[in-house]
Every structure is written in structure tokens, then in C-alpha cells.
Amino acid sequence: MTSAKTALAYLAEHRARHLDDLCEFLSIPSVSMDPAHRADMNHAAEWLAAYLRQIGMRHIEIITEGGLPIVYSEWLGAAAAPTLLIYGHYDVQPADPLAEWRTPPFTPTIIGDNLYARGASDDKGQVMAVIAALAAWLQTSGRLPVNVKLLIEGEEEVSSTALHRFVATAAERLRCDAVLLVDSMMLSPQQPLILYGTRGNCYLEVTVRGPATDLHSGTFGGVVDNPFNVLVRLLAALQDGDSRRVLVPGFYHKVREVDDAERALINQLPVSEQAWLALTGAPALAGESGFTALERASIRPTFDIHGIGGGFTGPGKKTVIPAQATAKLSMRLVPNQDPHEIAELVQTFLQRLAPPSVTLTVAVLSASHPVLVDYRQPAVQAASAAFAAAFGNPAAFSIGGGTLPIAATFQTCLHAPLIITGFGLPDDNLHAPNEKISLPCLFGGSEMVAHYLAELAAST
Amino acid sequence: MTSAKTALAYLAEHRARHLDDLCEFLSIPSVSMDPAHRADMNHAAEWLAAYLRQIGMRHIEIITEGGLPIVYSEWLGAAAAPTLLIYGHYDVQPADPLAEWRTPPFTPTIIGDNLYARGASDDKGQVMAVIAALAAWLQTSGRLPVNVKLLIEGEEEVSSTALHRFVATAAERLRCDAVLLVDSMMLSPQQPLILYGTRGNCYLEVTVRGPATDLHSGTFGGVVDNPFNVLVRLLAALQDGDSRRVLVPGFYHKVREVDDAERALINQLPVSEQAWLALTGAPALAGESGFTALERASIRPTFDIHGIGGGFTGPGKKTVIPAQATAKLSMRLVPNQDPHEIAELVQTFLQRLAPPSVTLTVAVLSASHPVLVDYRQPAVQAASAAFAAAFGNPAAFSIGGGTLPIAATFQTCLHAPLIITGFGLPDDNLHAPNEKISLPCLFGGSEMVAHYLAELAAST
Structure with missing residues (x-):
């Protein structure tokens, strides 16, 4: 040598x-x-x-x-x-x-x-x-x-x-x-x-459109669907509130099984849950049940909403039914998930849930393996x-x-x-x-x- | 005379x-x-x-x-x-x-x-x-x-x-x-x-706080709760997706029974569902099951989300776990609902659902009878x-x-x-x-x- x-x-x-x-x-x-x-x-x-x-x-x-x-x-x-x-x-x-x-x-x-x-x-x-x-x-x-x-x-x-x-x-x-x-x-x-x-990433923009323009929620509340009400239902349907698992059929099908040796390797990383808490300032950690924080940060896929635009978010109150609501969301993917396939699965799932009182579009903003x-x-x-x-x-x-x-x-x-x-x-x-x-x-x-x-x- | x-x-x-x-x-x-x-x-x-x-x-x-x-x-x-x-x-x-x-x-x-x-x-x-x-x-x-x-x-x-x-x-x-x-x-x-x-109105601002600052969703996704993920679940829980009924216990308890004569009077109003559609440009009308559009616009309470702030909604993609998410929402109320009582019921309901990984605050922005x-x-x-x-x-x-x-x-x-x-x-x-x-x-x-x-x- x-x-x-x-x-x-x-x-x-x-x-x-x-x-x-x-x-x-x-x-x-x-x-x-x-x-x-x-x-x-x-x-x-x-x-x-x-x-x-x-x-x-x-x-x-x-x-x-x-x-x-x-x-x-x-x-x-x-x-x-x-x-x-x-x-x-x-x-x-x-x-x-x-x-x-x-x-x-x-x-x-x-x-x-x-x-x-x-x-x-x-x-x-x-x-x-x-x-x-x-x-x-x-x-x-x-x-x-x-x-x-x-x-x-x-x-x-x-x-x-x-x-x-x-x-x-x-x-x-x-x-x-x-x-x-x-x-x-x-x-x-x-x-x-x-x-x-x-991890890979599948970044989507989900838009729900209802009325042609913003409407007064007094005059039209209860008559036309509110794109925000629909969107939060669709987004909530993507993830289970208890297990934090993604509920899109097929989402986990290709996720690689990780053996005990590799899990042990990952869990050896000297980062404690206390350290995560101190670093983030979160009241408590949370994530997919059945996995440690280190596993959830590496070998498990995630689902995160990054923001929702389209309505009124200024100071005070405005009583509007917004014409549309757009969510930015992404899923971190693990081997052997395919970001294009995942985008398809999510889109199909959401289209099936969307009521006829709105139109739904899903744009793929990025798909990384x-x-x-x-x-x-x-x-x-x-x-x-x-x-x-x-x-x-x-x-x-x-x-x-x-x-x-x-x-x-x-x-x-x-x-x-x-x-x-x-x-x-x-x-x-x-x-x-x-x-x-x-x-x-x-x-x-x-x-x-x-x-x-x-x-x-x-x-x- | x-x-x-x-x-x-x-x-x-x-x-x-x-x-x-x-x-x-x-x-x-x-x-x-x-x-x-x-x-x-x-x-x-x-x-x-x-x-x-x-x-x-x-x-x-x-x-x-x-x-x-x-x-x-x-x-x-x-x-x-x-x-x-x-x-x-x-x-x-x-x-x-x-x-x-x-x-x-x-x-x-x-x-x-x-x-x-x-x-x-x-x-x-x-x-x-x-x-x-x-x-x-x-x-x-x-x-x-x-x-x-x-x-x-x-x-x-x-x-x-x-x-x-x-x-x-x-x-x-x-x-x-x-x-x-x-x-x-x-x-x-x-x-x-x-x-x-x-109708009266109960206008609330619901804030879910998670980590102390915005976090990178790659590094922290799956480890800490995302306030947006939690918020959409809480908001979705407020209303049934099929019947469009508000699911907060007690919400309808004081709603006045409307007799047939009054329902007939309201339904006499010369506003057709076609007219609502033409006026709003919505793909289809939607609202509480069991009531006509004219009834839903007058003698039935509603629930509308007006906007959700706190995350990333700019052009392109940003992979952030927002530190907080804030929804503005309101409910139009009918006799004999009390806006302050309704605010209490909603707050109690949401607090019961919020996980320990976030903190939840509900502010009453207005309460009109x-x-x-x-x-x-x-x-x-x-x-x-x-x-x-x-x-x-x-x-x-x-x-x-x-x-x-x-x-x-x-x-x-x-x-x-x-x-x-x-x-x-x-x-x-x-x-x-x-x-x-x-x-x-x-x-x-x-x-x-x-x-x-x-x-x-x-x-x-």
C-alpha cells in the first residue's frame, strides 16, 4: 500500500x-x-x-x-x-x-x-x-x-x-x-x-377548484362546496392520524425490507430522541408507529404538507369561499419506491375521493429517485x-x-x-x-x- | 288611513x-x-x-x-x-x-x-x-x-x-x-x-404549532409532527364529507325546528339551482344533505374554511416542515345557536383531537348572534x-x-x-x-x- x-x-x-x-x-x-x-x-x-x-x-x-x-x-x-x-x-x-x-x-x-x-x-x-x-x-x-x-x-x-x-x-x-x-x-x-x-422525493401540487370566483360565505355558504373544506378532507385522507402511515393503496408495496443488522447500524447513530427534541423545539416527536426516530428519518417514507395557498390569510377576518385551494406536499421515498409511480397512485386516490362539486388537478413538481x-x-x-x-x-x-x-x-x-x-x-x-x-x-x-x-x- | x-x-x-x-x-x-x-x-x-x-x-x-x-x-x-x-x-x-x-x-x-x-x-x-x-x-x-x-x-x-x-x-x-x-x-x-x-357567525382562528422554527423536511420528515398534517386532520374532522354535517358534538342541539309552512315560504323564492350554478360557476352545488339550496342558504348552519397560512405557497417547491399552520374558519349560525357556546364546543372538540406533538390555540375573531x-x-x-x-x-x-x-x-x-x-x-x-x-x-x-x-x- x-x-x-x-x-x-x-x-x-x-x-x-x-x-x-x-x-x-x-x-x-x-x-x-x-x-x-x-x-x-x-x-x-x-x-x-x-x-x-x-x-x-x-x-x-x-x-x-x-x-x-x-x-x-x-x-x-x-x-x-x-x-x-x-x-x-x-x-x-x-x-x-x-x-x-x-x-x-x-x-x-x-x-x-x-x-x-x-x-x-x-x-x-x-x-x-x-x-x-x-x-x-x-x-x-x-x-x-x-x-x-x-x-x-x-x-x-x-x-x-x-x-x-x-x-x-x-x-x-x-x-x-x-x-x-x-x-x-x-x-x-x-x-x-x-x-x-x-431518500427520494415526490413533490406534488394539488389544486381544488370550486366556484369561478371567490364568493361571500354568507350568501353562498351551504350552497356551493368550499375548495378548502374539500382539500383538507382529501389531504387528511392521505395519512392515518394514529399510525402516521400513508393511506394511499400501494404506497408501501415496494418499500425495501430492512434487516436487523441494518436497523441496528442505523440505530447506532449517536443522536438521541432528547437531542432531536432540543434541536427542533417540538413538544414531542411523532412519526410512523413501529419505528425509531432514526429509522423514520432514513429508511421510512414520509408525507409532509408544505403549505396551502388560495384563501384569505391576512390579519382580521374575511368571510370568503375561496375559488380554489392549492396544497404543496411531498413524500420522501425509500428504496425501491418509484417517484413517478407514487405520483400516479396519489393522483388516482385523490381523484377517486374528489366530489363532483369541485375539479381536482395534481401537478408533479419533482420526482427524484x-x-x-x-x-x-x-x-x-x-x-x-x-x-x-x-x-x-x-x-x-x-x-x-x-x-x-x-x-x-x-x-x-x-x-x-x-x-x-x-x-x-x-x-x-x-x-x-x-x-x-x-x-x-x-x-x-x-x-x-x-x-x-x-x-x-x-x-x- | x-x-x-x-x-x-x-x-x-x-x-x-x-x-x-x-x-x-x-x-x-x-x-x-x-x-x-x-x-x-x-x-x-x-x-x-x-x-x-x-x-x-x-x-x-x-x-x-x-x-x-x-x-x-x-x-x-x-x-x-x-x-x-x-x-x-x-x-x-x-x-x-x-x-x-x-x-x-x-x-x-x-x-x-x-x-x-x-x-x-x-x-x-x-x-x-x-x-x-x-x-x-x-x-x-x-x-x-x-x-x-x-x-x-x-x-x-x-x-x-x-x-x-x-x-x-x-x-x-x-x-x-x-x-x-x-x-x-x-x-x-x-x-x-x-x-x-x-344568520349569525362564529369566526375562529385555529393555530397548530410544532417545531420552534421551519425545518427541512428531508432531515426531520418522519421525526417531528408537521403542523399542516395535523391541522388538515383536525379541520377534516369538523365536517362529514358525505352529509356535509358539522361533526362537533352539540353543534345542532339548539338549531330551531322549521315548520313546513316556513320551509315552503323559503322555497318559494324564485332562485333555481340552475341560477345558483350560473351565478357561481361551480361545477355542482353541494351542501348539507336533506335540505334544498335555498334552505341551506338561510335556515341551516354552515362551516367554511377561509384560508390556511403559515407554510410555503410561493412558486416552485420548498421542502419545509412549517413551524406552524393557522386556519381561518367560520360557521354561519341559525336561531337559536349561540356563537360563544359554539366557539366553546369547537375548541373543546379540537383540543381533544390534537396530539401531544403540537400545541393548539383557538382564537375567537368574532361571535355574532x-x-x-x-x-x-x-x-x-x-x-x-x-x-x-x-x-x-x-x-x-x-x-x-x-x-x-x-x-x-x-x-x-x-x-x-x-x-x-x-x-x-x-x-x-x-x-x-x-x-x-x-x-x-x-x-x-x-x-x-x-x-x-x-x-x-x-x-x-
């Missing part, structure tokens, strides 16, 4: 410089959501390409696919060794509300053990942690232990349209033995976390070992409750194991003012990647 | 002048809702007081009761005759959206048989129709056939707070044998309508006869589906029969651009009042 020792020494020696480089990268306001920052997006992509050239990556390319630039880079000099695709993104969330930042969002500032800036944790800091590890190997050994394909996109915060297109069309070029997605977090500074899957990886595979276990070497503890394993549509695309197109992980922390203020990254996590992240390249080379 | 003949002749002769006077009154923008029109409110009250003095009313007074001015006037020279209290209002709705008016809202304009202006129908036109009738009697006979107390308020569009206070404290002074409320409409230019009651008048009383039947004399048809009788809180206050404080009627039409664009009054209804309204004073004198 190639030793990571000299690479680690290089990382330790060059921390200050790597930090300076990261600060330079963070000072480019690459806000993908805001067209006013289009030039900054190009600037950030070009900065990144130039940086990769400088550390010794061989092939560097900027790909657009009709969207914001994707920075793609390869080092394929380890002929017999496996190939690792590493994913991250350089676009960031807008910095609003600006007034709530204690330091300027695009003037990176170190306070104690933390570096504050928009993108520090999500995801420029994590990307630069990876690149520092590549630099350390390339500068000390003149080579990497494995082949590396690096894919850093600029549309993660705005749905990755260009990247989905690129991956779907360049599967041969992106062929690899493992995909390391570095855009996530650790449970604590000492406890790394690997997600061996994510769940992802599941066999965490016992060597490429995944090697990542845990690399974490153990860098942070003193092997990774905890779980399935992410959220949805990572690009992970499903990687899995479908590349057929390689995914390792979804990262070096952020739960208190990094992602998408919020005063975003930061912990310096120990940042430096540890580089060490983990430096180890992982060697571990992966040895694992196959 | 004193003949209305000379008064009617006077009305016929002075139509142009009465119309000019009304136009002058309409040109004062007495918008009670807008503090910027405070001076206009005073101006309108003073204009009205001066006008009443000029036509020969004896006592004229402007009363404030801490609110916008009430114009009160008396003519009590018919010693042995009954006393009629007449109610109307001189405040108007705001004129927005201004761009949709075809003629300026405060520049009264006659087009064909209609007079267009804000307040033309609601309620300045109707008030001036009454005053023209008083003027006709006073100018031709030097007296009125009955004693008249005229109460014209300036807060009808903003909840009549001052008037409620005044009526409650001046019951002795306002003592009367009948109350004529002139702020309503006819079914058509040939078909007058008298409401012998109105229903009103019921015995329509067989002479003072009411006399009004129908006056309509027959003026419009060729006696009045149809029904109970108003909406709520008239001041009617309940009159009934409670004055113990006199109420005649709730008016000279507007369903297409008068109340509260909307291009409000108008039909000139035949306006002039016919004056004739109806002129007749009614004589009919009332003769009826007792």
Missing part, C-alpha cells in the same frame, strides 16, 4: 497556504441563483481551472451544457489502479440577509477555530479540502495512488440541470470504480458520517477507514433523509458505489448568515482524502 | 331634484376605512344633518361615541301613532381598484337607467330614497303618518363599533315599534325581498304591502345567509320587529368597481317608504 505519510506531512506544512488559497476562492461571490453574479460564476470556474492546472492535474476542462460552467479535471496516470470520481460544487447560496452577518460574507474571516464566509462549508471549503489532498500527493510523489476524475459543478443550489445532462451523456468518459460526493457533514468534530443512500448503496463494499469501507485514520473514529453509517438528485443520476449512469460524505458540521449555518467551516474539520478533511486515495488503491 | 297620494305626487314631481341632491351626497368620498378621508366623513355627516334640517325633520344630532359620526334625527309629532326607527349608513367602501371604473367613483354619472358612483347602492342611494319619502310627506302634509327616528351611521363598512355602543346605551331613547333596515337588495327590479332574519323575526307581525306584513303598492309585487320572504351584527343589537336592545330590506339589485357591484343603483329601484324605494309610513300607521 502506497503510504500517505509524505502527503500528510506536506498538508501539515502547507496549511497556511491552503487556507489563503481557500480565502481567495471564497472571496469570489459565485451566487448561482442571481443572474447579476454571472461574471462571478465564470470567474470562479476559471480560478478553479487555473488552480487545478497549477497543482498538477493533467486535463482541465470547462463544460457548460447550456448552463453554468462545470469544471472537469482528470488525472489518469495510475494505469492499473481504480478510478475515483469526486464530486463537489463551487456555487453558493445568496448571502441575504446581509445585515445578520457579523463579518462580510465574501471577506473570509478567521475567528478562533472557524473560517467565516458564504460557501466556507457549502461547498467551496470542502472542495478545497479535496484539492489540497490531491496537491499534496502530486507535489510529493508526482502522482496519485488512484486515477481521479474531479467534477465541480456550478448549479448545485439551482438544481444541477447542466450536470444531470452532462452525466447522462458522458457516462463512458466518467466511468469509475467509486464516486466520492463531498458536500455533507460530520455528526460532530470527532464523529464522521457516511451516507449509504438518500431514492439512492441505496451497499455499504459493505470495499470502496465504502475504505472511506470509513480513511476517516478513522484522519479523525480517530471510523464513520457512522446512515441513509440521508433528504434528497440528492445528482446521486441518483450518478448511480443510474455510472453503476459505481457512492460515498456521500463531507467535512461540515451541523452548526455550520448552511444557507444562512454567518456560514463557517471548522478549521480542524477542513484540515482533517484533506487528511481523510489523502488517506482515502491510498486506502482505495489498496482495497481493490 | 292617511293617503300617501300627495306624497307620491310630490316624489314624482321632484325626481330630478332628489337625484341632484343624491349626486351631491355621493360626491363626498366618505370612505370610513381610510383615515385620510376623516374630514370627508365629517363633511358627509354635516351635509346629511343640514339636509334633514332643510326637509323638516325636527331634531337633528351628530353623535360620535368615540367613533365616526352617527347622524340621528327625530320627528315625533304623531303622538298616538307608532314609532318607526329607520337605519342606514353614509360611509362607503374604498374605490380601489380605481383603474377599473368606467366613470370616476365620486363623480356620479347617469348612464341609461343607472346612476354610477361609489355608495350609489351601498348605502347612500338607499338612505336618500328614504329621506326623499320623508321630505315628500313633510313638504305636502306638514307631518309624517308615524313618528320616525332616523339613524344613519358612518361605520357600517368597519364594524359599527360606535353604533353598537350607542344603541346599547340609548335603548330608551330609541324605543320604537318597528325597525326598518334599508341596506339590502331586491331579487330583481320587479321582486322585492324582506329578510325576516339573518343570528336574528329571527316573526314575519307574520303587522309591521312586517305592512312593509310587504308597501312594496306591492310601489313595485306591483309583495315582497318575497327569506332569511339572509350573511350576518348583520347591528340587527342582533337592535333586536336585543329594542325588542321591536325588524324589517331588513332595501332597493339595491344583485348586479349593483357592491364593494366593487362601477357600483350603481337602478333609477327605477331608487324612485320605487322612495315610493315604498312613503307607502310604508301610511301602512304602518294603519296597521296598528
Whole structure:
């Protein structure tokens, strides 16, 4: 096994410089959501390409696919060794509300053990942690232990349209033995976390239309149906109030059975019900009966209403029968539920319940597949070992409750194991003012990647 | 019986002048809702007081009761005759959206048989129709056939707070044998309508609170309760989806039994189900089983949700578990339901259903009592006869589906029969651009009042 020792020494020696480089990268306001920052997006992509050239990556390319630039880079000099695709993104969330930042969002500032800036944790800091590890190997050994394909996109915060297109069309070029997605977090500074899957999502908009216009509820109350009265009945029919199970026939048919070993693995995660309560401020936890909170957050599907529009919600009282009511709702899905099939089932169920006094439409706003990886595979276990070497503890394993549509695309197109992980922390203020990254996590992240390249080379 | 003949002749002769006077009154923008029109409110009250003095009313007074001015006037020279209290209002709705008016809202304009202006129908036109009738009697006979107390308020569009206070404290002074409320409409230019009651209203705001802040539905979905999921279940539990009956125990206990004669009277109203459909544009009518649409709009209570706030309703999709969800809902009540008692019953019912994973609060935004008048009383039947004399048809009788809180206050404080009627039409664009009054209804309204004073004198 190639030793990571000299690479680690290089990382330790060059921390200050790597930090300076990261600060330079963070000072480019690459806000993908805001067209006013289009030039900054190009600037950030070009900065990144130039940086990769400088550390010794061989092939560097900027790909657009009709969207914001994707920075793609390869080092394929380890002929017999496996190939690792590493994913991250350089676009960031807008910095609003600006007034709530204690330091300027695009003037990176170190306070104690933390570096504050928009993108520090999500995801420029994590990307630069990876690149520092590549630099350390390339500068000390003149080579990497494995082949590396690096894919850093600029549309993660705005749905990755260009990247989905690129991956779907360049599967041969992106062929690899493992995909390391570095855009996530650790449970604590000492406890790394690997997600061996994510939930999918089926996001629907359900609209009930009644009268042609809003009507006075005195004159017409009791005569025409009220779209809100109908909608709450339909929505309530979707979920049992006691068991919290979804009542749509067929909803659970394809849900994967999880064996005791995996349930035990998930329940090992050091997150207590008390911690959930403290974190959320909810009066009590609640969810599908028969499962622990950790199971309900990972291996079980959910049903959530996000909002209901169309009526009167201003101050005071208005006695109106609204012409329509529209609910936004989504279901987190688990393997092997199919989001399109679930959308169909829900639509059929609701149409059957809707009375003739209203019209019902169901629009599918998004349909993302769940992802599941066999965490016992060597490429995944090697990542845990690399974490153990860098942070003193092997990774905890779980399935992410959220949805990572690009992970499903990687899995479908590349057929390689995914390792979804990262070096952020739960208190990094992602998408919020005063975003930061912990310096120990940042430096540890580089060490983990430096180890992982060697571990992966040895694992196959 | 004193003949209305000379008064009617006077009305016929002075139509142009009465119309000019009304136009002058309409040109004062007495918008009670807008503090910027405070001076206009005073101006309108003073204009009205001066006008009443000029036509020969004896006592004229402007009363404030801490609110916008009430114009009160008396003519009590018919010693042995009954006393009629007449109610109307001189405040108007705001004129927005201004761009949709075809003629300026405060520049009264006659087009064909209609007079267009804000307040033309609601309620300045109707008030001036009454005053023209008083003027006709006073100018031709030097007296009125009955004693008249005229109460014209300036807060009808903003909840009549001052008037409620005044009526409650001046019951002795306002003592009367009948109350004529002139702020309503006819079914058509040939078909007058008298409401012998109105529904009450119990307006509630139901708030379900869960987590302390909005949460990500991927991370926390399935772990904490979603206030929207809970709220739709609670709201759905309030009403049966098939019978459309309210399921709150005790809700119907005090609902008055309506005998066959009264049901027949209500079902006589010339409004077909086809007309309801055409008017509302609803795909089908719906309401409590076992009752006709006309019954459901008058003698049966209702339950309507007006809107639900608190979640995400913008364009696109946001995967949030909202921290709270708030529904506005109301129930129209019929005699002898008590709005405060109903609020209690609903609150108890909902609290019993709410799970420990949320907190529930119920706020009572308003509680208005229903009103019921015995329509067989002479003072009411006399009004129908006056309509027959003026419009060729006696009045149809029904109970108003909406709520008239001041009617309940009159009934409670004055113990006199109420005649709730008016000279507007369903297409008068109340509260909307291009409000108008039909000139035949306006002039016919004056004739109806002129007749009614004589009919009332003769009826007792």
C-alpha cells in the first residue's frame, strides 16, 4: 500500500497556504441563483481551472451544457489502479440577509477555530479540502495512488440541470470504480458520517377548484362546496392520524425490507430522541408507529404538507369561499419506491375521493429517485477507514433523509458505489448568515482524502 | 288611513331634484376605512344633518361615541301613532381598484337607467330614497303618518363599533315599534325581498404549532409532527364529507325546528339551482344533505374554511416542515345557536383531537348572534304591502345567509320587529368597481317608504 505519510506531512506544512488559497476562492461571490453574479460564476470556474492546472492535474476542462460552467479535471496516470470520481460544487447560496452577518460574507474571516464566509462549508471549503489532498500527493510523489476524475459543478443550489445532462451523456468518459460526493457533514468534530443512500422525493401540487370566483360565505355558504373544506378532507385522507402511515393503496408495496443488522447500524447513530427534541423545539416527536426516530428519518417514507395557498390569510377576518385551494406536499421515498409511480397512485386516490362539486388537478413538481448503496463494499469501507485514520473514529453509517438528485443520476449512469460524505458540521449555518467551516474539520478533511486515495488503491 | 297620494305626487314631481341632491351626497368620498378621508366623513355627516334640517325633520344630532359620526334625527309629532326607527349608513367602501371604473367613483354619472358612483347602492342611494319619502310627506302634509327616528351611521363598512355602543346605551331613547333596515337588495327590479332574519357567525382562528422554527423536511420528515398534517386532520374532522354535517358534538342541539309552512315560504323564492350554478360557476352545488339550496342558504348552519397560512405557497417547491399552520374558519349560525357556546364546543372538540406533538390555540375573531323575526307581525306584513303598492309585487320572504351584527343589537336592545330590506339589485357591484343603483329601484324605494309610513300607521 502506497503510504500517505509524505502527503500528510506536506498538508501539515502547507496549511497556511491552503487556507489563503481557500480565502481567495471564497472571496469570489459565485451566487448561482442571481443572474447579476454571472461574471462571478465564470470567474470562479476559471480560478478553479487555473488552480487545478497549477497543482498538477493533467486535463482541465470547462463544460457548460447550456448552463453554468462545470469544471472537469482528470488525472489518469495510475494505469492499473481504480478510478475515483469526486464530486463537489463551487456555487453558493445568496448571502441575504446581509445585515445578520457579523463579518462580510465574501471577506473570509478567521475567528478562533472557524473560517467565516458564504460557501466556507457549502461547498467551496470542502472542495478545497479535496484539492489540497490531491496537491499534496502530486507535489510529493508526482502522482496519485488512484486515477481521479474531479467534477465541480456550478448549479448545485439551482438544481444541477447542466450536470444531470452532462452525466447522462458522458457516462463512458466518467466511468469509475467509486464516486466520492463531498458536500455533507460530520455528526460532530470527532464523529464522521457516511451516507449509504438518500431518500427520494415526490413533490406534488394539488389544486381544488370550486366556484369561478371567490364568493361571500354568507350568501353562498351551504350552497356551493368550499375548495378548502374539500382539500383538507382529501389531504387528511392521505395519512392515518394514529399510525402516521400513508393511506394511499400501494404506497408501501415496494418499500425495501430492512434487516436487523441494518436497523441496528442505523440505530447506532449517536443522536438521541432528547437531542432531536432540543434541536427542533417540538413538544414531542411523532412519526410512523413501529419505528425509531432514526429509522423514520432514513429508511421510512414520509408525507409532509408544505403549505396551502388560495384563501384569505391576512390579519382580521374575511368571510370568503375561496375559488380554489392549492396544497404543496411531498413524500420522501425509500428504496425501491418509484417517484413517478407514487405520483400516479396519489393522483388516482385523490381523484377517486374528489366530489363532483369541485375539479381536482395534481401537478408533479419533482420526482427524484431514492439512492441505496451497499455499504459493505470495499470502496465504502475504505472511506470509513480513511476517516478513522484522519479523525480517530471510523464513520457512522446512515441513509440521508433528504434528497440528492445528482446521486441518483450518478448511480443510474455510472453503476459505481457512492460515498456521500463531507467535512461540515451541523452548526455550520448552511444557507444562512454567518456560514463557517471548522478549521480542524477542513484540515482533517484533506487528511481523510489523502488517506482515502491510498486506502482505495489498496482495497481493490 | 292617511293617503300617501300627495306624497307620491310630490316624489314624482321632484325626481330630478332628489337625484341632484343624491349626486351631491355621493360626491363626498366618505370612505370610513381610510383615515385620510376623516374630514370627508365629517363633511358627509354635516351635509346629511343640514339636509334633514332643510326637509323638516325636527331634531337633528351628530353623535360620535368615540367613533365616526352617527347622524340621528327625530320627528315625533304623531303622538298616538307608532314609532318607526329607520337605519342606514353614509360611509362607503374604498374605490380601489380605481383603474377599473368606467366613470370616476365620486363623480356620479347617469348612464341609461343607472346612476354610477361609489355608495350609489351601498348605502347612500338607499338612505336618500328614504329621506326623499320623508321630505315628500313633510313638504305636502306638514307631518309624517308615524313618528320616525332616523339613524344613519358612518361605520357600517368597519364594524359599527360606535353604533353598537350607542344603541346599547340609548335603548330608551330609541324605543320604537318597528325597525326598518334599508341596506339590502331586491331579487330583481320587479321582486322585492324582506329578510325576516339573518344568520349569525362564529369566526375562529385555529393555530397548530410544532417545531420552534421551519425545518427541512428531508432531515426531520418522519421525526417531528408537521403542523399542516395535523391541522388538515383536525379541520377534516369538523365536517362529514358525505352529509356535509358539522361533526362537533352539540353543534345542532339548539338549531330551531322549521315548520313546513316556513320551509315552503323559503322555497318559494324564485332562485333555481340552475341560477345558483350560473351565478357561481361551480361545477355542482353541494351542501348539507336533506335540505334544498335555498334552505341551506338561510335556515341551516354552515362551516367554511377561509384560508390556511403559515407554510410555503410561493412558486416552485420548498421542502419545509412549517413551524406552524393557522386556519381561518367560520360557521354561519341559525336561531337559536349561540356563537360563544359554539366557539366553546369547537375548541373543546379540537383540543381533544390534537396530539401531544403540537400545541393548539383557538382564537375567537368574532361571535355574532343570528336574528329571527316573526314575519307574520303587522309591521312586517305592512312593509310587504308597501312594496306591492310601489313595485306591483309583495315582497318575497327569506332569511339572509350573511350576518348583520347591528340587527342582533337592535333586536336585543329594542325588542321591536325588524324589517331588513332595501332597493339595491344583485348586479349593483357592491364593494366593487362601477357600483350603481337602478333609477327605477331608487324612485320605487322612495315610493315604498312613503307607502310604508301610511301602512304602518294603519296597521296598528
